[in-house]
Amino acid sequence: MRKSKFRLVTACACSLLVNFALGIRANAQSGSDLPDYMSVIVGQSAPATKSQVAEQNVLALDIAMFGLYDEAQAKFQKNFLAEHPVIMALFSNQGGKLTLFRNGKPPLDAPQVPIRYQLYKSVGHSALALFELAGSHLGTVGDQSWVGPMRTFRGANQTAIDSLDTLDLGADARENQRKVLAGNIKFMDACLSKGTYSFADIQQYAQEVKPYLQKNITWGATTQVEHWMKVLKDWKAMLGPDWDKTYGVSNTLYVARQNNVLFSTMAQFFGKDAMNTRLFLFETSQFVTTPDQMLDVLIRTVADRSVGQVFFGNYYLMDYELMGGDARKAIAVEDKKYRMAVFLPPAVPFHSNEWPFRIDPSQGEGPATIEDIK
Numbered sequence: 001m002r003k004s005k006f007r008l009v010t011a012c013a014c015s016l017l018v019n020f021a022l023g024i025r026a027n028a029q030s031g032s033d034l035p036d037y038m039s040v041i042v043g044q045s046a047p048a049t050k051s052q053v054a055e056q057n058v059l060a061l062d063i064a065m066f067g068l069y070d071e072a073q074a075k076f077q078k079n080f081l082a083e084h085p086v087i088m089a090l091f092s093n094q095g096g097k098l099t100l101f102r103n104g105k106p107p108l109d110a111p112q113v114p115i116r117y118q119l120y121k122s123v124g125h126s127a128l129a130l131f132e133l134a135g136s137h138l139g140t141v142g143d144q145s146w147v148g149p150m151r152t153f154r155g156a157n158q159t160a161i162d163s164l165d166t167l168d169l170g171a172d173a174r175e176n177q178r179k180v181l182a183g184n185i186k187f188m189d190a191c192l193s194k195g196t197y198s199f200a201d202i203q204q205y206a207q208e209v210k211p212y213l214q215k216n217i218t219w220g221a222t223t224q225v226e227h228w229m230k231v232l233k234d235w236k237a238m239l240g241p242d243w244d245k246t247y248g249v250s251n252t253l254y255v256a257r258q259n260n261v262l263f264s265t266m267a268q269f270f271g272k273d274a275m276n277t278r279l280f281l282f283e284t285s286q287f288v289t290t291p292d293q294m295l296d297v298l299i300r301t302v303a304d305r306s307v308g309q310v311f312f313g314n315y316y317l318m319d320y321e322l323m324g325g326d327a328r329k330a331i332a333v334e335d336k337k338y339r340m341a342v343f344l345p346p347a348v349p350f351h352s353n354e355w356p357f358r359i360d361p362s363q364g365e366g367p368a369t370i371e372d373i374k
Contacts, residue, residue, distance in 0.1 A: 077299045085242055087235065088294055089250040089262040091287045094118060095224045096262045099291060100235055107291075110231045113224055116169055120220040123177045126157060127209050130184050134191070134202050141196050154188040157181050176215050183209040214370060225265055232269045248279040249298050253287050258357050267355075275353040276319070308350075316350040 034042060048056075086101040095113030102108070133153060137146035161181040164174050187205040191197040236243050248270050250263040263281045270279040282297050301319065308317030321327070328344055335342045348354075358364065367373045 073296075073299055073303065076303045077295065080299060080302065083245065085239055085246040086295070086298065087232075087246060087248045087266065088291055089228075089248070089266055090289065090291070090294065091251055091253075091256070091262070093121075095121075095220075096228065098228065098231055098262075101295075110235075111227075113227045116173070117220050117223040117227075119167065119169065119177070120173075120216040120223070123160070123180050124213050124216040124220070126160070126184055127180060127206075127213055129153070130187065131202065131206065134187075134197060138199060138202075141198075144195070147192065147195075150188050150192060154185060154192070157184045157188070161185070173219060176212050179212045180209055180216070183212070217370070221261065224261055228262065228265045229268070232266065236269055246278065247298065247302075248274070249282060249294055250280070251282050251284045251289050251294060253285075254283060256287070257281070257283065260357070263356075272353050276356065277351075277353070281356045314350055320350055 081101060082103045085103075088099045088101065090097045090099075095117045097112075098110040100108040100110070130153065133146065133149055140146075161178060164178055164181075167174060167177075169177070183205065186208075187201070190201070239246060248266045250260065250266060252260050252263065260281060263279075266279060267275065280298065280301065282294065284293075304318035305315050308319075309315045325347075328347070331344065332342050361368070
């Protein structure tokens with residue numbers, strides 16, 4: 001509410017300033033005397049034309065729309081959350097954060113993924129970090145600028161390996177972490193001893209630690225999935241009949257979109273019929289986003305469906321780019337002008353329960369899992 005009122009007030013204030021400036025310029029053109037300090041506002045530009053004024057009058061409708069839209073959104077969000085529970089699964093470095101929103105109750109945060117998930121990931125990332133360190137200096141190995149950072153990172157790896165015996169991990173998992181860290185140290189010691197390294201050295205190091213990294217990936221994924229499956233099972237039982245009107249949302253950056261762990265786990269409980277209807281995967285510009293931002297996107301998505309139904313007779317129309325259909329036709333026309341082949345995906349129904357990422361193996365090539373890579 002405050003945000004929408006602020007937008008409207010700002011729009012009105014801007015309009016008044018523009019009209020004020022135009023009026024001053026008009027007076028200046030007619031020969032009115034003005035003090036010097038007003039020159040920064042008046043300037044030397046010509047007054048707006050009637051056409052420009054008319055354009056601004058029409059464009060002001062769009063500015064006003066956003067303020068009204070925000071005000072209506074606040075009301076719809078209140079009504080929506082009073083009727084529908086929402087499970088929000090957000091990316092985090094700790095293996096995700098699941099929150100259950102229910103009417104009249106404070107948000108319920110699920111327990112965190114067991115700490116061993118973070119340990120597997122941290123050790124795995126140490127190898128990737130070492131690759132970034134060495135790889136980014138490949139073109140300037142001779143200037144020794146990599147030596148200081150590598151010595152520092154070598155110390156961090158040694159501290160970690162010295163701490164392994166007190167970690168709450170099984171013997172196999174603890175030994176696997178030791179092998180990754182020992183591989184890191186071995187590579188760094190060789191580089192520091194020789195005072196140089198090559199791309200071939202990096203490749204050999206990567207192949208040596210690869211099997212241990214794969215184990216960490218497997219253990220980390222299993223820990224994460226087992227945890228969230230139990231949380232969702234318990235929440236579904238707790239919600240009872242309300243589960244059928246519960247909405248689920250998760251976020252992803254592009255690189256984590258395919259086979260997204262949190263979304264795929266939620267899909268097991270929501271089922272196919274809820275896909276893109278009550279279960280959503282929203283792409284964000286960062287790995288980490290806020291619950292308020294996610295709720296805003298969810299509410300806008302669901303609210304706009306009423307617009308599609310009332311104006312165009314289809315409830316799911318607004319889930320798509322409104323001008324996209326006519327843009328497809330326009331693209332085909334322009335392609336013909338430029339003698340280009342039309343390259344567009346098939347037109348699909350507005351309401352679809354398909355996964356929100358690539359699902360047709362015939363449209364790609366190469367391996368689909370780490371194990372498939374030769």
